[in-house]
Amino acid sequence: MQKSMSNLSTSGNQQIILLLNSWHDILQDVFVFEESMRHLSLEQQARILKKKSHPDRCKALCNQLLQITGISMATGLPHTQLNFQYGVCGKPLVIDIDALTFSMSDGEHYVAQYIFKAKGYEVGIDxxxxxxxxxxxxxxxxxxxxxxxxxxxxxxxxxxxxxxxxxxxxxxxxxxxxxxxxxxxxxxxxxxxxxxxxxxxxxxxxxxxxxxxxxxxxxxxxxxxxxxxxxxSNPLLDQNPHVYYLTLQDVLSELQ
CATH class of the missing domain: 3.90.470.20 (4'-phosphopantetheinyl transferase domain)
Known part of the structure; x- marks a missing residue:
């Protein structure tokens, strides 16, 4: 990863972009794919398996893994204690956590998460x-x-x-x-x-x-x-986010 992810929950970074390379050869291994899926709920797994192609399933898997890992690292909470729900148009939300919002996006080579630590704000990423x-x-x-x-x-x-x-x-x-x-x-x-x-x-x-x-x-x-x-915009919050590059191994290690 580009920058150290240690103590992310206490680092004071208010804005974080996490980038996970979704082109992982190891996900071609059926065992690795299935073991990675085990970190997700049955509902999440079902949505991923509905994807028509294996590359699309891998990207959806990486998106969900990054979603729970990023919020877990930013809050210091185990991913099993996080509660997510979806807005009317499918925007993911984390509930029961004050002063934190996030947004997700899938790209050609990466999936990305933008985490924003401030109360009363919405964010977007693409x-x-x-x-x-x-x-x-x-x-x-x-x-x-x-x-x-x-x-x-x-x-x-x-x-x-x-x-x-x-x-x-x-x-x-x-x-x-x-x-x-x-x-x-x-x-x-x-x-x-x-x-x-x-x-x-x-x-x-x-x-x-x-x-x-x-x-x-x-x-x-x-x-x-x-x-x-x-x-x-807010003069106190208009700043460049900290950008981190993660590997699948980084994410799976955090979820162990």
Whole structure:
């Protein structure tokens, strides 16, 4: 992992991004897959097994493992004492724990969790990849998703940078939709991020959306894959999260 995970519950870090590589060769081993599943409830296992392909089942498994592991490490509570429920549109929530909220996202190579230690806040996270960009010739298919200004900037962007800009904008919009809990039910074209500049490693920005001043943090975690998180702006909380990279072995060790 990139940074030490020891004493995460008492470290004072208010904002944490956990990234778990979901491309694990060891999950091809039936025994390892089944042993990893045993850490989850029967209901969670059933949802995972409904996935049509084994790669999708592995990603869903990693998502659920990261969800319980991250909250356990952030609170210091055993994962067996955590109680989760889901919002109307499927957003996961942890109950009976004050001043902590989180959001989950699945990407091409990673699953991610954003943990936010503050009372009365909602958060969002999204992973996006340039592999989702279908090419300049099909850009018009997204005209109803982007605002007029965003779409104009995409059209005028050099072809060599267009996939990166598309991915960055998409992650911002999806992140905000996770914040609201509406997901793809959001009217994404009404969310206007205006003119955006590409960045090398990480960046932050603020935008007023639906009468709220929002803070966004974005970071390229792999070539062509970006993670974006957001929360309602507060001068005391508008800071770059601590980013940690985990392996499946890290997660399983925490759950033992």
């Amino acid at each position: 992973l996006a990849s340039t592999s989702d960009y279908c090419g300049d010739q099909d850009l018009n298919h997204f005209v109803e998703i982007f605002s007029l200004q965003e779409f104009k900037n995409l059209v005028q962007c050099p072809s060599s940078k267009k996939a990166l800009l598309f991915t960055y904008i998409w992650s911002l919009k999806e992140c905000y939709s996770k914040f609201t809990g509406l997901g793809l039910n959001s009217k994404l074209h009404n969310i206007n991020f205006g003119k955006l500049d590409l960045f090398d490693t990480e960046t932050t920005l603020k935008r007023r959306i639906d009468q709220k001043e929002m803070f966004f943090y974005s970071c390229w975690i792999a070539p062509g894959e970006v993670v974006t998180v957001c929360h309602e």
